[in-house]
Amino acid sequence: MSLIHDFIDLFFPRVCEGCGNLLFRNEETICTRCLVALPKTNFHKYPDNPVMETFWGRIKLESASSFLYYSKAGKVQRMIHNFKYHKKTDVGRVLGKMFASDLITSPYFQNIPLLVPVPLHWTKLKTRGFNQSEVIAKAMSEIMHGKVETEVLIRKFATDTQTKKSRMKRLENVSGKFDMQFPERIAGKHILLVDDVITTGSTIEECASLLLSVDGVKISLASIGFAGK
Numbered sequence: 285m286s287l288i289h290d291f292i293d294l295f296f297p298r299v300c301e302g303c304g305n306l307l308f309r310n311e312e313t314i315c316t317r318c319l320v321a322l323p324k325t326n327f328h329k330y331p332d333n334p335v336m337e338t339f340w341g342r343i344k345l346e347s348a349s350s351f352l353y354y355s356k357a358g359k360v361q362r363m364i365h366n367f368k369y370h371k372k373t374d375v376g377r378v379l380g381k382m383f384a385s386d387l388i389t390s391p392y393f394q395n396i397p398l399l400v401p402v403p404l405h406w407t408k409l410k411t412r413g414f415n416q417s418e419v420i421a422k423a424m425s426e427i428m429h430g431k432v433e434t435e436v437l438i439r440k441f442a443t444d445t446q447t448k449k450s451r452m453k454r455l456e457n458v459s460g461k462f463d464m465q466f467p468e469r470i471a472g473k474h475i476l477l478v479d480d481v482i483t484t485g486s487t488i489e490e491c492a493s494l495l496l497s498v499d500g501v502k503i504s505l506a507s508i509g510f511a512g513k
């Protein structure tokens with residue numbers, strides 16, 4: 285019994301990325317218990333919601349939603365940590381598809397032709413091997429049928445993690461961190477800007493401001509986690 289388990293686990297270590305328990309044969313990536321207990325925000329049902337409020341007076345958004353409440357030491361934090369730092373890209377794919385399946389039922393997220401993931405700096409992309417926001421955006425596009433555009437936004441500098449800095453410090457730190465190219469690809473289009481977790485929103489604010497400088501661009505926003513107020 286344990287030999288067989290050891291053998292299987294050696295080649296297919298199938299544990300839930302939320303709770304760490306072994307997965308049943310019919311489960312993938314996240315166990316049924318964790319899936320049922322996902323702390324969904326359901327913000328997509330409401331035109332004014334805490335994500336929209338985060339950006340009031342900062343940038344003009346058509347609509348905005350996060351899939352899950354993100355709290356430190358919670359299961360969502362664990363899933364996203366495993367996704368980003370342990371290369372469990374299936375987590376991003378599963379959550380991205382579930383999120384998109386909710387969004388397409390909302391009148392506020394219809395017919396968005398372009399999905400733009402928040403970019404990583406190329407050095408970080410090289411060490412991590414993937415951009416988590418791009419993984420999410422690609423999974424979402426399978427359900428929402430928009431095109432994923434990864435070349436328009438560029439991250440100019442690799443900065444250290446900012447989790448312990450104050451909001452003012454972060455704003456200073458983040459200003460001028462992104463650049464844009466090929467504006468003709470987005471002119472006149474409605475864009476869904478995609479990020480993994482929204483905290484203060486300063487990264488999103490800068491990305492959206494750049495995109496909004498192109499004629500006729502409209503921005504909506506989607507993230508898997510919401511760590512705001």
Ligand SMILES: [Zn+2]
Nearest residue numbers: 300303315318
């Ligand atoms: Zn679980």
